[in-house]
Amino acid sequence: MQQNNGLDRNQIILFMLFSLIMMGAMFYFQPAPEEPAATTAQVPQTATSATPAAMTNLNDSLKTAAISQVELKNKELRLVISTLGGQISTVELNEYKAYNKETDTNDKNLLLFDKNNSAYGFRFKDKTGKLLNTRDLVFTPKQNGNSVTMQAGINGAVIQFIYTLQDKYTVDFNVKTQGLSKLVSGQNAEFIWDHSARQMEKGRSQEQTHTEFNYAFDNYGSFDYDGRTTMEETEETLNWIAIKQQFFTAVLEPQSGFTNSFGSQESIEEGEFLKKFSFSAQTAMSGGEFNQNFKWYFMPLDLNLLKDYGKNFDELLPLGWSFIGTMNRWFFMPMYNIIAGWGLTAGWVIFLMTIIVKLILSPIMFKQHKLSAMMRVIRPEIDEVNAKHKGGDAMKKQQEVMAVYRKAGVNQMAGCLPALVQIPIFYALFRFFPNFIDLRGQSFWFAKDLTAYDDVIKLPFNLPVFGWDHISIFALACTVVILIYTVMTSGNIQQPQQEGMPNMKVLMYIFPITFFFFLNTSSSGLSWYYFVSNALNIFIILAIKYLILDEKKIHAQIQENKTKAPKPEGKFQKRMREMMEQAQEQQKQQQKQTGKKK
Template identity: 35%
Template sequence: MDRNTFTGLFLIMIIIAGSVWLLKPTPEQIAKEKAVQHQDSLKRAGIKAPAATTTIDTGKIANKPVDSAALKSPFGATLNGSEKLITIENADLRVKLTTRGGRIYSVELKNYKTFDKKPLVLFDGDQNKFGFSFAAGVSNVNTNERYFTPSAAGLQVTGKDSSSITMRLSYSPTQYIDYIYSLQGEGYKVGLTIKAIGLDNVIANSSSINLNWESNLLRLEKSIVLDRTYSYIGYYNTDKDYDYFGDTKDDQKDIADKKLQWVSFKQHFFSSVLLTKDGFAKSSLSVSTDTSNHTDIKTLKANLTLARSSDGTFPLDFYFSPNQYKTLAAEGNGFEKQINLGWGPLKYINRVAVIPVFNVLTQFNWNYGFIILALTVILKLVLSPLTYKSYLSMAKMRVLKPEMDEIKAKVGEDNPTLLQQEYLKLYKKAGVNPLGGCLPLLLQMPIVIAFFRFFPGLFELRGQGFLWMHDLSTYDSIVNFGFSVPFLGDHLSLMCLLMTVSTLIYTYFNNQISGVSGQMKYIGYITPIIFLGALNGYPAGLNYYYFLANMFTFLQQYIIRLMVDDKKIHAQIQENKKKPEDAKKKKSGFAAKMEEMMRQQQQLQAKKEK
């Protein structure tokens, strides 16, 4: 790479950086940030949010006909009734309850919108179920099919900043089941306490009940593929262990050996969590997907066994919240583990390093495009020593290439074992580690992959625009095909395309630096093309980060190029060759094993030839 090329790349970086700093956040982003700051200022001033409210929709929904025999069974009278919707809401949630089943009918997060700017409703309608099944006499009762009566006392505000509503399923005037819903003035928690009064002789095994919870997750994000990928069932047991399933395929799990403290119906950026302090004794969970349906993401089901608590009630808590790490962590109960930060070391890199740095940067109230830029700069500075060592090692291999070509001409390509052995002798004399360029890159890989897990699940990017990208949490399509194209999908993402082009350019110049030749020279070009198809549907914020990483790598290599002189490297290698063996650096264990392996292979080949 000559000086003019590097100068051109450097000027490109200056232009990009200048345009980034000159751009300002959109008015919508400023208004949203002011709303958040206003809520924070109210909290600091000790001003509480408006009280939660309760309203009843008097409109009736048509009833299903019931035969007379069923009306004479236990709780038979509750099969007949009129369905009414009751709304309880606070500053963050609007929750509709229905008298049919006494369940939550729909949940709206008031401060958020769907990708197409509609009210963000997690679930809605009769396709979603929440009911208890139990045996009463010879009949099996499912509360999801019964009509509850709102208690007049329950329609009142129970405190200065909270509200509750009692839904009653009557067996007789003195025997009934109460669902008591409660909602604070702000927050994402909806309390549900279930009381069974005077029914010990009516309900068989009244010490526990079976809960059937089912939800059809509605499409909330632009990319239905990513929405489905990041939607699954998560669960957290009383031993504080978290697990999940159903992200990549339909599945079903039965858990009886451990109690589950909570079960989560998680979507990409929002989740519905059902928690009980005493734990669910038995759990049967399942995930199914109808790929022909473009309005529902997945169907999630949970059959749970809930034991009666010491006070005779069955206490539960719902949490309907955004999947924002700090929000979930503030709720406690291990909710933040729903956010998939990667496996093994990747998870700890994100939790211990990436998230804290990201949270510090967000305090400056910059546009998230600037924050990703700053995060990239910090990462590149941290990794710069490894980048320097990698470049230096590749420069040494480039200087040695003429001598390696001479050895190849003498030995020939028909004896690869002997050829590798001669190469190792050359490396040893020159004091060069052939893996010196690879090892620093391998050490960087966990961090690079950790960012791959970090950005797609980053709630803060949702709805945040930058440059031409209207939403950094999803793809930025410049071409919508209207049909699915093999390898690419139904669109082409501009930032993914730019990332791919920059990676191809980086691969070209990297080959010049390392002196790689033969088939290896072309393998590096295949990977970026594969990434174009793999990352085309991924968030623009992720591709933007990879693009910035490539540009800063260009800049780093330009600076290192000024610091590294091939003539000095060549002179140093020649000096190393003159040193006696014992004065050279001790051979690494890996190099010794590799040399021994080459020797054994050569011996085996010699025996075969005989």
Template identity: 35%
Template sequence: MYNKNVDQSSIIGLFLILFVITFFTYFFDNEHKKNDFIKEKLQYKNFSLIKKDQIKNNEDYTFLENKVLKIKISNKGGEINNVFLKKYKAYNPTFSNHSKNLHLINDSSLSYKILFPNKKGFYNIHSTNLIFRPFIFSSKENKILIMKAENPNVKNQDFLEYVYILGNKNQYHIDFFIRTKNFPLKKGLPFELEQKIFSFEKDRNWENSYTKSYYSIYNNNNSEITSVKSFSEKNTEEKRISDLNWIAHKQQFFTSIFIPEKPLKDIFVYSENFTYGKCLKKIGWKTFLNIDKDKKKDENFNFSFRFYFGPLDFNLLKEYKNNYENIIPFGWGFLKWINKYFFLVIFQFLEKTNLNYGIIIILMTIVVKLILSPITYRQYKLSAIMKLIHPEIEELNKKYKNEDTLKKQRAIMELYQKAGINPMSGCISTLFQIPIFYSLFKFFPTIINLRGKSFLWVDDLTSYDSILELPFSIPFYGSHVSLLTLLYSLALLAYTKLSNDGRKNNIQQNDNENVISDMNFILYLMPVIMLLFINSYASALSLYYFISNIINIGLMFFIKKIMLNNKKIFIKIRKENRKHISWKKLIKQLLDKNKNNITG
């Protein structure tokens, strides 16, 4: 009889993998220290004025620029109108590559305003309607832009200032200060911010599934301990949040993070999803910038933010020491730890070789396989031993054919102990590899270093590769043919066939033939399922799994033909069997044999 226990363990593992794939497809140190924000009025004596102030009309803009950012600020409303990331490109469908200039914010896709009360207490003064006059100052470390607007109701007495400070080096954050003089104030000033998030990648739907809002809140009454949470990537949501540390509007590879100087006690956040068009999502929030109770009515108001406009680079975000790196979706729970402290470490180490990223992924696959080789060896060894003891299992099946099933299973387990194996170890090994399998689904589509990198016919390793566009769409599969996915499925099919050849030789006609046939059907169905499910996933994932299965086939031949000596294993099992035969059983066997001889 075919070894049922081992196959059940393998089938359990396969079902768990299928469940993970289905679930994934369908259900898809606090930074603001005292020196991070200017607490007092800016001192201009260390800066040189490089542009004189002049009254601007509604169409004029002022620019701040460093090595990685170019920011355009409108004189109407004093808002950031455009953010250009110099080191990155957006996907250009005309040339099928990343060659367009990447404007994280464009055409006033980011808007923010403060509402001020008039003398009667009504909030009818909107900062977006004010005309600001720019003053630019420069030093070796920073560029400072001061945008100054007068109160339209009281000329030359009340004014509002927006101050932007941008570092001259590779700095993706900009400090933003709000200051007033003699503006009418109440207990709090309403502040509203809204951003439309655009698509920059090849697959809009795939990109949209990674686009959502993350936020960090303080725990235990504004202690240093914070937690990071997120909105849904699919649904339109509204949420009221207390004690906000920061909020991020995240895309697949880029993000805008807004960090207030002080925790925002009460903030209303909304997120709206768009299925079609250039815009992926619209994320906005409203809050009150509170004024200290002991301040007089006509006293000046000061509040500051820090804005981050840049890539989702793990090391870069980690330098800010405010848990920004946690918005990179490496997975949930222990899967995140596998990606952050296993795959990412290996990837960054191999990245230092400066090889093509496709070669790096191949090397990464080899390294991971070498690390996991002890588990692979134990699996193949278990398979080889089970094949050797198959005749003994058949004898036990015949012996206990008409007896209690529990008694037969106990006898089979004793045989396993004599052979020195645990049939459940195959299931445990499979379960151990499931987190590795699923973690890669989250790893490759989130690594910005792979974005736009080509390999052979692949133009972007973080998106699917396509060798043929179909005139129709196939459910689950899509409207394109991915060659890497096809190669992976064929390699998986070959590996499955080679793995089952030995088992087929041992199958005999019995009552469980239909069960065994169903098990084999599920095993051979797996390559087809993978072909359907990952056709639109990152090509780096398909490349990894293709190389992984090629290595599996090579390891299977190497271990079975060279490392495992079937003859030695068979002799060891026989010795163990003789050790476990008791003297009473041996004497009884000899007496029965002699008795038969005398009778004959």
């Protein structure tokens, strides 16, 4: 794997010698002083370097050796291109701001590249086996509007990097060489990209989770990502490679694709940066020359913008796979946009979204709560069966319990349907709230950003293991209402009848508390949604119990069902009964065999 280790000792010595020769030549051939001509080709000379490691090993006098910068700017982007390596050294998204810890708001310039956190270039092997790296070259700039040509010479060969800033967060990056075929061997150039992803958002752990490699292949038809330590694609030709963060990304698209791609990533636990990435791949040369067109994209993860490119960029937005992603794209996002179009703030939009989802699920929820009421009515008979078989044949007891349910017309499996329906909704929203850029920076009550946690309650210490220094009010409120809802719905849960079996009621009470540990560092929009959802559940239960369902009528219906012929068993019920009978028969056979041995 290609690692971002900066410059080694030999490279530093060569660079220092090169810099000293350049300084001597500049001094010896310095022309007589004259009035400087007006130009936009470059700004006053400033110190830059290819990598942070190089800067820490060079003294101040060497930093200024023939290095300058060129600026390109449009509505969306501001780029600074350094003559050292001919690289883009600064990328600023003009229409967005980054999180500022000191002010607890998004008011810092949003810089994807800056302070040498990103370095890239091409590496060639010459005919003697030595490596030539464009990151070590000093280029000469020539600017024409929002296009600049960076040119460098190396042993008689000429290398040009031509950057053209276009609209929609796009930068054309064309590479041309002349005479390179006399120096190099092989038919491929190696592209090297080292990048340290800077923290942009308030929730560090959440943003770090969403910071990863993304790439497309199969002529843009397939997509994959890698959030682990390494990536290796030796058989696929990558159509583009991206280093994606929570809401922003840098993408490089080569005209002829990347082959033999390798990447590594390493999490950074604290400080300005989240992760350290290193990527290397090969791209084709022709006849010993390297003439290749690339495109850089520095863009926000806005779904409509990403889809406009038609290059599978919309997969960069982590909305979930298959049905989950479809639900977010075609249901939750359009719903949010329609309601937000009414002029409501983001928090109230989420409130109305919750009500709409509840209304859609109301028929299923009604059946669930009706089943709950029916089970309360037949609870005395269930308790009677449990008491009858206490300490006895557990299989026989279970059969009689199922018979009580069957005679009463109660289908236990019907209670599983609402839970199954809500699982994909939960996961879709888990993906939606932290990654929907329209919520980024939107405040609501004490939450300053609904895509991050609220931290009004500050702790005077960091909580061990978790590393928290705050308590989220939204997460706390959500945990309380889930506990209340659990107390109200746990009455139908049977206590364990055998020793060693877990107490399900205790487990149900533990779940909301453990859920708090998840929500405390998650999107406050997600916590707000589940607070409203569970508060509505409580009101629905009360309304059904006291205004809609009459337990006396339900009891009468159950008694009437007992006098009727039982309904035919469903396939699942029949299968369960047969399995229990088989298990009971096997148990009897085992007991007989045990008796014979004695």
